[in-house]
Amino acid sequence: MAAQNVDTFVIGFSDPAIPNPDPIRSRVNVSQAFDLSINNVVTLSTNTANGNDDIAGLLYVPTLSPTDPCANASKQYVPNNVTRLENLPPTQYQYKYTAFAPWFSAECTKSYLAAIVPPNIITSFIFYQPSSNTDASPPGPSDPTWGLQDGGSWKKNNPFPVYAIPGSNGAFFMQQLAQYSGNTSQAPNSDLLSKEFSPSDYIRVFSTFTTASGTSLPTLWAFLLIVLGVVLVLVAITSFAMHFIQRRARRDLQRRLQNGEVPLEWLGIKAPRMTQEDVDALPLGPYIPNENKPTLPLNDNSESTTAPASPQKGSTAQQKDGTIQPPPSAATSPQDYNQPTCPICLEDYIPHSTRVRSLPCHHIYHPDCIDRYLLRTSSLCPICKTKVVPPSHGIGRVALPRINNTMVRRERYARRLAQRTDQPSGGGNGYGEPQSLVPFSGSGGFRRWVRRVPGVGFVGTALLAREPNPSTAATAGEGPQRRQQPTESQIEMGAIGSSSRPNQRPFAGTAAAADNAAPSSPNGAAAEQNNAAAPVPDAPPPADAESRREWARRRASALLGRHPGPNDNDDSAAVADQITAAEPDEARRPGWRKAVGKAFPGFR
Amino acid sequence: MSQKRIAKEFGDLQKTPLDGIKIILPNEADMLQWQITMEGPKGSAYEGGNFVLSLSLPKEYPFKPPTLSFKTKIYHPNVTNDDKGSMCLGLLRPDEWKPSSKIDTVLEFARGLLVDPQPDDAVEQGIAREYRENRKEFLKTAKAWVKQYAKK
Numbered sequence: 212m213a214a215q216n217v218d219t220f221v222i223g224f225s226d227p228a229i230p231n232p233d234p235i236r237s238r239v240n241v242s243q244a245f246d247l248s249i250n251n252v253v254t255l256s257t258n259t260a261n262g263n264d265d266i267a268g269l270l271y272v273p274t275l276s277p278t279d280p281c282a283n284a285s286k287q288y289v290p291n292n293v294t295r296l297e298n299l300p301p302t303q304y305q306y307k308y309t310a311f312a313p314w315f316s317a318e319c320t321k322s323y324l325a326a327i328v329p330p331n332i333i334t335s336f337i338f339y340q341p342s343s344n345t346d347a348s349p350p351g352p353s354d355p356t357w358g359l360q361d362g363g364s365w366k367k368n369n370p371f372p373v374y375a376i377p378g379s380n381g382a383f384f385m386q387q388l389a390q391y392s393g394n395t396s397q398a399p400n401s402d403l404l405s406k407e408f409s410p411s412d413y414i415r416v417f418s419t420f421t422t423a424s425g426t427s428l429p430t431l432w433a434f435l436l437i438v439l440g441v442v443l444v445l446v447a448i449t450s451f452a453m454h455f456i457q458r459r460a461r462r463d464l465q466r467r468l469q470n471g472e473v474p475l476e477w478l479g480i481k482a483p484r485m486t487q488e489d490v491d492a493l494p495l496g497p498y499i500p501n502e503n504k505p506t507l508p509l510n511d512n513s514e515s516t517t518a519p520a521s522p523q524k525g526s527t528a529q530q531k532d533g534t535i536q537p538p539p540s541a542a543t544s545p546q547d548y549n550q551p552t553c554p555i556c557l558e559d560y561i562p563h564s565t566r567v568r569s570l571p572c573h574h575i576y577h578p579d580c581i582d583r584y585l586l587r588t589s590s591l592c593p594i595c596k597t598k599v600v601p602p603s604h605g606i607g608r609v610a611l612p613r614i615n616n617t618m619v620r621r622e623r624y625a626r627r628l629a630q631r632t633d634q635p636s637g638g639g640n641g642y643g644e645p646q647s648l649v650p651f652s653g654s655g656g657f658r659r660w661v662r663r664v665p666g667v668g669f670v671g672t673a674l675l676a677r678e679p680n681p682s683t684a685a686t687a688g689e690g691p692q693r694r695q696q697p698t699e700s701q702i703e704m705g706a707i708g709s710s711s712r713p714n715q716r717p718f719a720g721t722a723a724a725a726d727n728a729a730p731s732s733p734n735g736a737a738a739e740q741n742n743a744a745a746p747v748p749d750a751p752p753p754a755d756a757e758s759r760r761e762w763a764r765r766r767a768s769a770l771l772g773r774h775p776g777p778n779d780n781d782d783s784a785a786v787a788d789q790i791t792a793a794e795p796d797e798a799r800r801p802g803w804r805k806a807v808g809k810a811f812p813g814f815r
Numbered sequence: 816m817s818q819k820r821i822a823k824e825f826g827d828l829q830k831t832p833l834d835g836i837k838i839i840l841p842n843e844a845d846m847l848q849w850q851i852t853m854e855g856p857k858g859s860a861y862e863g864g865n866f867v868l869s870l871s872l873p874k875e876y877p878f879k880p881p882t883l884s885f886k887t888k889i890y891h892p893n894v895t896n897d898d899k900g901s902m903c904l905g906l907l908r909p910d911e912w913k914p915s916s917k918i919d920t921v922l923e924f925a926r927g928l929l930v931d932p933q934p935d936d937a938v939e940q941g942i943a944r945e946y947r948e949n950r951k952e953f954l955k956t957a958k959a960w961v962k963q964y965a966k967k
Contacts, residue, residue: 554915555877556820584914588878593914 216421217337217376219270219384220246221391223408223415227304237407239414243400245387249380251348252420255338255357256366256373266372267419268309268334269299270388273326281319288313288341288382290389294415298392307334309418311384314338314375317359324369335372337418339381349375374420384416391416450810457812461614464622468614477625485585485599493599495578498560498567500551554594555580572597616812817876821846824918836922847872850886851922855965859930860957861889864965868902868925870918880912883925890953890960892932892943903938904928 221244224236238246271294275282289312300306310333312323320338327333340349340356350356357375359365366373376384390397391414395404398414408414467473552559553567553576560567560575567575568582574594581593590599800808825846828838835854842848849870855861867886873879885900893903905911906924937943945953 557823557917584878588875593878596913 215252216248216250217252217374217418218246218248218421219416219418220244221387221414222269222417223395223404223412225409226411226413227300227306229411239404239407243403244391244398244414247380247383249346249376251346251377251380253349253352253375254372255352255375256369256371258366258370258372265307265419266309266335266422267417268307270294270309270311270337270384270416270418271296271299272312272385272388273310273323275319275322275326279322281316281322284315284319285313288315289385292389292392293385294388294392299415300413302332308332309334310336311381311388311418312336312338313341313381313385314357315341321359321365324365327369327371330370333371335374335420336369337381337384338373338375339384340375340378341382343378344382346377346379349377387416446810453811457616457619460619460623461616464619465614473622477622485590487586489599490582490585493571494569495566496569497563498565498575500549500560500562550575553577553580555584570597570599572599817872817874818846820877821872825849828919833919833922833926836926847874847876849918853922853926853929855961856926856930860954861891861929861961861965864889864961866929866965870921877914877916880907880909880916881918881921883907883921888960888964890942890957891929892934892937892939892946893928895938896942901938902928903936905936 220241221239222236223239272289274295274297275285296308299308310323310327312320314320324336327336343349390399395401395408395410395412395414398404404414464473550560554574555576558577560577566578568578569575570581570592572592572595574592576593584593585599591597592599825838825840832838835856837852839850839852840846840848841850849872851868851870853866853868855864855866865887866889868883869886870881870883872881883902883904885894885902887900888896889900890896895901895903902925904921904924906916906921932943932946934943934946937946942953945956
């Protein structure tokens with residue numbers, strides 16, 4: 212136990228050897244003796260044989276053997292009449308002792324330590340360096356002056372704590388020990404002492420240590436604890452405030468989402484899952500084979516153009532592009548196509564027996580296969596990727612995801628991105644205005660922006676389609692002129708226009724638009740869709756094979772609004788993809804960041 | 816469901832193997848790991864080579880795409896030039912994958928890619944540039960690699 216402080220004073224007590232001793236020990240008044248408290252205590256060793264006992268005892272100077280040269284050497288520091296063990300009550304009375312000696316050489320210190328026989332009679336050993344005559348703190352415990360040339364093992368080998376006090380205090384104690392070694396009459400102020408004590412009483416020097424393991428905390432620690440407490444409270448308040456803000460943001464987003472103000476793509480949800488209710492509402496019926504009918508076109512253009520293919524495949528894709536028709540009108544039914552096999556489990560349907568689920572795009576599946584997919588994976592048809600929930604259904608009917616903080620962040624980011632486009636677009640800042648179409652087909656800032664983040668093209672489309680306005684048709688009418696120079700912008704226009712086609716609708720962006728357009732004027736909307744679709748066939752593929760493939764790839768990726776590849780820096784990244792890229796992968800985030808994120812939502 | 820479909824596709828491919836493609840299961844109990852040996856198509860830079868590929872199917876197959884990687888080193892713009900040998904196939908990207916696509920389509924595409932590399936979709940830009948600008952050098956290196964790594 213490290214000592215903080217040692218208090219040394221004079222006590223008087225009866226000789227325990229006399230019959231009926233008075234057990235009371237009393238501290239001699241300061242005015243008659245001395246009382247010195249030393250703070251500059253250095254703890255050299257904390258080896259405590261006596262466990263938790265108080266470190267306190269009557270001071271004495273161990274006696275060295277007369278043959279030891281140290282006995283002679285210490286004479287200059289230790290007066291002849293200093294208190295020795297034999298001047299204290301014998302050990303059988305169980306008084307506590309504290310040894311006290313000068314530390315002037317390693318050899319003599321060893322002698323002093325060896326003079327403690329048995330070693331457990333003392334509660335501690337106090338040394339002082341007579342070479343120092345100040346009351347400054349002695350050197351630290353690791354200082355070489357405390358070395359005994361044994362590598363420090365003396366500290367372990369002696370079963371008592373060892374302390375050092377400043378040199379001047381040690382010299383003072385030595386002097387006092389010489390005065391308080393005999394009976395009362397020899398002590399200073401003996402006339403005053405004799406009034407209080409009988410001549411046979413012991414008047415001796417006593418030391419008691421205050422150790423660090425005491426219950427009262429040092430002031431520095433208390434201060435640190437207070438600081439820590441304040442910091443904790445601040446952290447808690449901040450955390451609470453951030454949670455509160457995030458909760459409000461989540462609720463706000465939930466509300467806007469329900470009102471259809473936010474495209475789900477902005478939240479990083481490309482294909483929301485369906486509700487059980489919506490899945491149950493899809494037509495279910497027996498499979499009726501119809502081998503004479505054509506196979507339902509798969510709209511496979513993305514596969515054959517974006518994916519690498521052999522040359523002949525590539526060219527068939529072009530033909531297919533030309534022949535793809537708008538989806539079957541309301542008059543057709545799944546029975547109009549030959550679909551003998553479930554594309555998910557690859558099992559053939561049993562005619563007139565297997566019950567099949569048909570989606571609005573007329574693709575049919577086993578209910579067991581498709582339902583799970585629609586409920587858990589995506590609401591897009593696994594074959595043609597058409598949105599299964601009809602757009603008129605409105606976004607509110609799609610199973611809305613639980614809003615989390617990541618979604619809030621994404622939405623904010625996407626909104627900011629979208630807002631940024633408002634400024635450079637110059638005159639075209641009002642999307643509802645027909646003029647806003649100009650920067651679209653021209654080369655304004657907006658178009659440049661579209662090229663960078665074409666996902667917003669969908670947003671733009673959505674807002675355009677909101678106006679069932681002849682000007683949309685007018686834009687489409689520009690097709691023939693633009694045919695002269697099949698540039699990127701044209702391809703984009705075609706892509707953007709065609710994204711309104713019901714069968715190739717990239718899901719979220721246009722949902723809100725169709726939502727608005729469809730109920731108000733279904734015919735107008737349909738006409739608009741046809742018009743909007745017109746530019747696609749209008750834009751012919753470039754002549755040479757290389758750029759034609761590139762053209763098809765761009766077109767397909769624009770149609771589908773997907774990022775064509777991780778290394779592809781070109782235009783087809785959707786906002787959602789851009790956000791996804793900006794988002795650190797949740798799984799790769801280190802644990803501490805996840806924890807901080809939990810405590811401070813919104814911290815990144 | 817995925818087990819049934821995988822077993823069916825595996826059975827079909829054993830019954831009517833694709834041209835130049837052999838499929839085995841390295842671990843009989845694990846239907847999700849396929850090992851494919853693909854011959855370099857005739858007329859391509861990879862002719863005469865035997866390429867080992869590993870196809871791993873996710874548990875959610877067919878709703879999630881399988882992944883295809885070359886175990887044999889190959890000098891190709893669409894295959895990463897590291898020990899993974901991942902192949903860049905548009906078909907296999909999560910958002911382009913369709914549950915109706917089958918493994919034989921995937922393998923045919925992979926083989927088609929050997930015949931006709933797609934430098935625009937490259938994962939190895941350096942090789943892609945060489946393929947576009949210096950076809951002769953590309954063919955030389957590709958053939959050398961076939962000799963070194965993919966000999967029968």
